[in-house]
Amino acid sequence: xxxxxxxxxxxxxxxxxxxxxxxxxxxxxxxxxxxxxxxxxxxxxxxxxxxxxxxxxxxxxxxxxxxxxxxxxxxxxxxxxxxxxxxxxxxxxxxxxxxxxxxxxxxxxxxxxx
Amino acid sequence: xxxxxxxxxxxxxxxxxxxxxxxxxxxxxxxxxxxxxxxxxxxxxxxxxxxxxxxxxxxxxxxxxxxxxxxxxxxxxxxxxxxxxxxxxxxxxxxxxxxxxxxxxxxxx
Numbered sequence: 001x002x003x004x005x006x007x008x009x010x011x012x013x014x015x016x017x018x019x020x021x022x023x024x025x026x027x028x029x030x031x032x033x034x035x036x037x038x039x040x041x042x043x044x045x046x047x048x049x050x051x052x053x054x055x056x057x058x059x060x061x062x063x064x065x066x067x068x069x070x071x072x073x074x075x076x077x078x079x080x081x082x083x084x085x086x087x088x089x090x091x092x093x094x095x096x097x098x099x100x101x102x103x104x105x106x107x108x109x110x111x112x113x114x
Numbered sequence: 115x116x117x118x119x120x121x122x123x124x125x126x127x128x129x130x131x132x133x134x135x136x137x138x139x140x141x142x143x144x145x146x147x148x149x150x151x152x153x154x155x156x157x158x159x160x161x162x163x164x165x166x167x168x169x170x171x172x173x174x175x176x177x178x179x180x181x182x183x184x185x186x187x188x189x190x191x192x193x194x195x196x197x198x199x200x201x202x203x204x205x206x207x208x209x210x211x212x213x214x215x216x217x218x219x220x221x222x223x
Contacts, residue, residue, distance in 0.1 A: 033209075033211075042200070042213045042214060042215040043202070043211075043213040044213070045210035045211060048209045055209060056209040058210070091157060098209070102162075103147065103159055103162065104159065105156060105157040107155065108156055108157070
């Protein structure tokens with residue numbers, strides 16, 4: 001599990017600020033998935049990226065949320081003008097292929113909006 | 115209606131008991147994962163199944179594709195097994211997992 005690195009582990013933001021969550025996939029994994037876990041709820045898909053491409057963003061809120069996975073560096077999930085309802089655990093997972101036969105999760109970033 | 119249903123939602127067991135967690139799903143899938151999440155912790159993939167049965171230590175996972183059902187069994191349960199267990203399916207179409215809401219297991223010494 002240590003292979004997918006997410007940082008920070010905990011992030012506190014005031015309402016209206018921006019939150020940037022980073023995910024470094026396992027070595028050799030070029031497919032990254034972001035999930036959100038709201039308090040007392042299950043995991044929900046947000047976005048699926050491959051290097052430099054967004055493949056599926058059907059789970060992303062239409063406003064304030066964006067994601068990227070540049071050629072170099074980690075994948076970034078960006079939340080602009082955060083609101084209390086954005087408080088959640090955000091998990092990243094990576095796989096070497098789209099079939100997801102090998103699928104590794106990060107430890108998550110817990111975002112608290114105050 | 116959720117595509118993936120788990121039962122029970124909460125489970126308390128005495129140390130040493132045999133535990134079963136069930137997962138039913140309503141979509142055609144290419145594979146199913148059982149995940150483990152400790153309180154405040156990350157998520158670990160325990161098993162990926164597309165057919166039959168897998169065993170890892172005290173954990174056993176089975177899947178019946180025709181009945182759209184999977185079970186996770188823990189033999190000789192231990193307090194360190196206390197966690198939330200999540201069933202997740204990969205549908206035949208689309209890119210996302212569908213997740214169950216999880217089963218919260220507490221094993222009492």
